[in-house]
Amino acid sequence: MxxxxxxxxxxxxxxxxxxxxxLMGRGGSIVANRSASLGIMQVAAQAKENSLTLDAAFEQxxxxxxxxxxxxxxxxxxxxxxxxxxxxxxxxxxxxxVPANLAAPExxxxxxxxxxxxxxxxxxxxxxxxxxxxxxxGEETQILGAVELGGTDSRSEMEQLFLLPGTHSKxxxxxxxxxxxxSTSMTxxxxxxxxxxxxxxxxxxxxxxxxxxxxxxxVQVSQSAxxxxxxxxxxxxxRTLVLTGRLQRTEVSDYLSGLMIGAxxxxxxxxxxxxxxxxxxxxxxxxxxxRYRRALKNFGITEVRELQGTAPRGxxxxxxxxxxxxxxxV
Amino acid sequence: MxxxxxxxxxxxxxxxxxxxxxLMGRGGSIVANRSASLGIMQVAAQAKENSLTLDAAFEQxxxxxxxxxxxxxxxxxxxxxxxxxxxxxxxxxxxxxVPANLAAPExxxxxxxxxxxxxxxxxxxxxxxxxxxxxxxGEETQILGAVELGGTDSRSEMEQLFLLPGTHSKxxxxxxxxxxxxSTSMTxxxxxxxxxxxxxxxxxxxxxxxxxxxxxxxVQVSQSAxxxxxxxxxxxxxRTLVLTGRLQRTEVSDYLSGLMIGAxxxxxxxxxxxxxxxxxxxxxxxxxxxRYRRALKNFGITEVRELQGTAPRGxxxxxxxxxxxxxxxV
Numbered sequence: 001m002x003x004x005x006x007x008x009x010x011x012x013x014x015x016x017x018x019x020x021x022x023l024m025g026r027g028g029s030i031v032a033n034r035s036a037s038l039g040i041m042q043v044a045a046q047a048k049e050n051s052l053t054l055d056a057a058f059e060q061x062x063x064x065x066x067x068x069x070x071x072x073x074x075x076x077x078x079x080x081x082x083x084x085x086x087x088x089x090x091x092x093x094x095x096x097x098v099p100a101n102l103a104a105p106e107x108x109x110x111x112x113x114x115x116x117x118x119x120x121x122x123x124x125x126x127x128x129x130x131x132x133x134x135x136x137x138g139e140e141t142q143i144l145g146a147v148e149l150g151g152t153d154s155r156s157e158m159e160q161l162f163l164l165p166g167t168h169s170k171x172x173x174x175x176x177x178x179x180x181x182x183s184t185s186m187t188x189x190x191x192x193x194x195x196x197x198x199x200x201x202x203x204x205x206x207x208x209x210x211x212x213x214x215x216x217x218x219v220q221v222s223q224s225a226x227x228x229x230x231x232x233x234x235x236x237x238x239r240t241l242v243l244t245g246r247l248q249r250t251e252v253s254d255y256l257s258g259l260m261i262g263a264x265x266x267x268x269x270x271x272x273x274x275x276x277x278x279x280x281x282x283x284x285x286x287x288x289x290x291r292y293r294r295a296l297k298n299f300g301i302t303e304v305r306e307l308q309g310t311a312p313r314g315x316x317x318x319x320x321x322x323x324x325x326x327x328x329x330v
Numbered sequence: 331m332x333x334x335x336x337x338x339x340x341x342x343x344x345x346x347x348x349x350x351x352x353l354m355g356r357g358g359s360i361v362a363n364r365s366a367s368l369g370i371m372q373v374a375a376q377a378k379e380n381s382l383t384l385d386a387a388f389e390q391x392x393x394x395x396x397x398x399x400x401x402x403x404x405x406x407x408x409x410x411x412x413x414x415x416x417x418x419x420x421x422x423x424x425x426x427x428v429p430a431n432l433a434a435p436e437x438x439x440x441x442x443x444x445x446x447x448x449x450x451x452x453x454x455x456x457x458x459x460x461x462x463x464x465x466x467x468g469e470e471t472q473i474l475g476a477v478e479l480g481g482t483d484s485r486s487e488m489e490q491l492f493l494l495p496g497t498h499s500k501x502x503x504x505x506x507x508x509x510x511x512x513s514t515s516m517t518x519x520x521x522x523x524x525x526x527x528x529x530x531x532x533x534x535x536x537x538x539x540x541x542x543x544x545x546x547x548x549v550q551v552s553q554s555a556x557x558x559x560x561x562x563x564x565x566x567x568x569r570t571l572v573l574t575g576r577l578q579r580t581e582v583s584d585y586l587s588g589l590m591i592g593a594x595x596x597x598x599x600x601x602x603x604x605x606x607x608x609x610x611x612x613x614x615x616x617x618x619x620x621r622y623r624r625a626l627k628n629f630g631i632t633e634v635r636e637l638q639g640t641a642p643r644g645x646x647x648x649x650x651x652x653x654x655x656x657x658x659x660v
Contacts, residue, residue: 132556132567133574168529168566183559184566186528193523198516199498226462229513229597231560232590236498236514237462244463260562267559 007031007073008325010066011315014084015039015138021066022312030312036065040089058090062114077324078120079315082138085110085122095127095135101178102144103321123318126179134184139170142283145314146307147177161277165284165292171268185264194235195253203242205249212294214251218258219298222266231263261295269299281305337361337403338655340396341645344414345468346371351396352642360642366395370419388420392444407654408450409645412468415440415452425457425465431508432474433651453648456509464514469494472613475644476637477507491607495614495622501598515594524565525583533572535579544581548588549628552596561593591625599629611635
């Protein structure tokens with residue numbers, strides 16, 4: 001129990017569909033962790049179902065997730081990142097605009113009372129107020145964690161590119177610890193809709209393993225003259241290639257995945273045409289990261305770093321930067 | 331009853347979600363028409379529900395739709411176009427490949443027995459076997475009808491462009507009565523999915539009238555440097571513009587519609603870069619045609635003809651070309 005005794009922080013990565021809690025100790029090490037399907041969406045549903053106020057439902061979810069830790073360590077800070085800080089969350093944390101220094105000692109956290117005399121801090125998201133604005137919540141903390149874990153000198157102003165694939169993929173340019181610009185692609189969500197509910201879904205037979213051949217075929221279409229057309233014009237080929245006997249039904253899903261991830265990469269790289277791409281790190285689950293890595297290779301981008309589970313390290317870095325950690329309790 | 335006595339053809343436009351029947355007379359005039367929610371999807375569902383064979387369910391649907399006409403005119407031909415000729419339909423009509431002369435006297439119709447001694451003919455769809463193949467069923471007959479109604483000299487080899495907006499928009503190049511090439515854009519289906527089920531749907535408040543300002547704003551984004559990026563990268567702005575107070579919730583749906591229709595037009599026109607666009611006819615419902623007309627105007631395309639309900643005229647033209655009409659019964 002030595003480690004437990006050194007617990008200094010409860011970090012939460014609280015998103016739309018899941019909540020993860022980390023009990024953290026000396027040097028940002030993870031002492032214990034828990035996760036549950038208690039994202040803000042599910043908590044809102046529970047509130048409705050049990051006729052609770054949203055506040056009460058969030059309190060209950062937090063207790064379920066890490067109530068024991070909170071009792072055992074009544075004094076250590078509790079800090080969350082993610083959609084918990086959105087309008088639909090527990091307390092709204094106003095966005096910071098780019099350029100946003102993720103570890104600035106002066107930035108403000110939102111907070112909400114979680115038990116008498118104790119508050120949970122919430123890390124704000126980041127806003128890029130360009131012509132088509134962009135927003136993120138939670139990814140900024142994953143990125144800060146990745147910068148920390150990546151071993152970059154904290155004073156370094158090296159430019160890096162981070163890709164956080166998922167429901168809404170984020171492509172984020174970072175200088176040192178400052179987010180300078182970013183873009184969101186709705187690739188994951190649209191893929192899920194097209195492959196489960198559109199006419200294309202009727203062509204799909206599930207397969208036990210990824211067909212990398214079909215995936216790369218989709219990527220290559222996205223790189224061809226056909227790929228210059230919008231995805232809406234190329235996606236129908238996931239149906240017609242089957243109808244004409246040129247694609248197996250078990251390959252359709254991976255073909256479409258390649259087509260969509262390829263279109264995303266082509267668009268992002270196209271926007272930066274001519275400029276050298278900064279070193280790229282993918283922060284995402286392994287399966288999805290492998291797809292992006294494979295697609296990027298088709299675009300000639302082979303030096304790609306992968307990191308997983310960087311959010312708690314980001315929360316820890318914020319706690320350090322803001323002086324929220326007590327002097328070592330031992 | 332003079333007109334009825336002259337009935338010469340029962341034409342059917344039988345699609346996925348609806349079926350339309352036309353009793354046609356002298357010169358291709360429409361004597362009577364009926365429509366019902368008896369598309370091949372619903373008929374398949376009824377077959378399952380009532381433990382009927384698919385054949386029996388289609389027979390029943392046809393009787394419901396135009397059984398009276400069939401009894402009154404036991405000798406006139408019955409000809410259908412659309413998804414009724416697909417694998418999921420009543421009888422499969424093999425596609426014709428482009429270049430496909432829609433009124434060639436020698437092309438083969440599929441057929442199925444609909445009552446003892448009587449068959450329904452089914453017009454085949456068209457296939458464009460390019461790198462990313464494309465298919466249509468039903469649209470080819472709408473186009474033939476539009477060519478006929480457009481008053482083009484039947485011997486003319488004038489090139490025309492037809493746009494059939496909808497769930498799956500078709501852009502079709504036609505020379506005389508021959509389809510030379512075409513492309514499908516899944517715009518309508520993807521718009522329906524994104525606006526009803528994605529994160530964007532949470533931003534949408536319905537509005538009684540179309541906001542043309544929001545629609546054109548979307549079109550203009552699709553024409554900008556941002557529009558060069560794939561739709562997946564621009565669509566998120568339908569959320570972020572609301573979050574940043576730059577778009578009203580009642581405008582989101584029309585903004586997204588403009589963004590998507592604009593992306594479709596940009597893609598199609600981009601593919602034909604440099605070549606003069608042939609005269610354009612839109613065949614579609616009035617509401618959707620108005621949107622495309624407005625968007626096209628933003629792309630500098632102002633000479634656009636609109637036609638509605640051209641399918642029966644196309645069936646009539648096929649019947650004439652194949653010599654299926656009896657000599658005038660009067």
